Amino acid sequence: MDREWNENQPIYRQLRDRVVAMILDGVLREGDALPSVRNVATEYRVNPLTVLKGYQQLVEEGLVESRRGLGMFINAGARKLLLEGERQKFLTEEWPRVSATIQRLGLRAEELLDGTNNRKQADSAKPKPKESKTPESSKEDR
Amino acid sequence: MDREWNENQPIYRQLRDRVVAMILDGVLREGDALPSVRNVATEYRVNPLTVLKGYQQLVEEGLVESRRGLGMFINAGARKLLLEGERQKFLTEEWPRVSATIQRLGLRAEELLDGTNNRKQADSAKPKPKESKTPESSKEDR
DNA sequence: GCTAGTGTTATAGTTAGCTATAACAGGAGA
């Protein structure tokens, strides 16, 4: 896993999101223990309290259960719960904003999504250096 | 404009982003004055210093020039600069994350494009309750 | 010069997020 943080969002929420991603991706399965608070803290060079805070988000969401002295464990049904909840959240809170940005920038949502669905790898980092005649010409003339 | 703030990001950056959006959308044109710091502050019920901070981001980016006693004005070339810079930023910093999320949630291009192009409203809140056989079944069996 | 509109700076207080350090509490295995 990546050891770097996005400065746009608090670390504890990013931690929460990473665990969620691991559950959705099947890296962590129901019944599994999360990596321990202390381990994560040292490995990511972050304060244990910050990790705990991230994990407690998951507890509050009913995804994870904490057993003192043992660890934090993924609840049964967590994946299904997540799949629904995160979809909802993405579609109502994130996608509209992203979609608006795409349009604003004169990018084509279809092309971007193509790259999403067809490839396993997200090698979408390169926006094709040839930018002499870009597709936003429709907007250019305001 | 909306009078509400996204709690995930500082207000001053959201202000900056809104101005950028207005420039890209052609609502504000090069040479135009931005709405005054004080006006924005009262209208959005935000501290003038916060607005100023947002505006000064734009100054630092070379998009806007400030003339004391007169106002803040959009520089020539701002739109072009923005189109390139924001695209770059979006494609390298934002889209990869979003794309990964889309895959993870097993969302499909059609669902996403529907709400974007056909409807003005984002009534996309319902991800289709029929989830007996979802498209992420390829992942379901890990 | 006065007034009303601009941007800008100064002071000071609150909150959220993160940090370091330490101690407390419980389970598992030698």
Next chain:
DNA sequence: TCTCCTGTTATAGCTAACTATAACACTAGC
């Protein structure tokens, strides 16, 4: 019991973001 692993709480300090309030600096129009 002792040791080592868990989660948890307590103290205290730092910074960024935001706030309120006030004053300063400049421009344009009367």
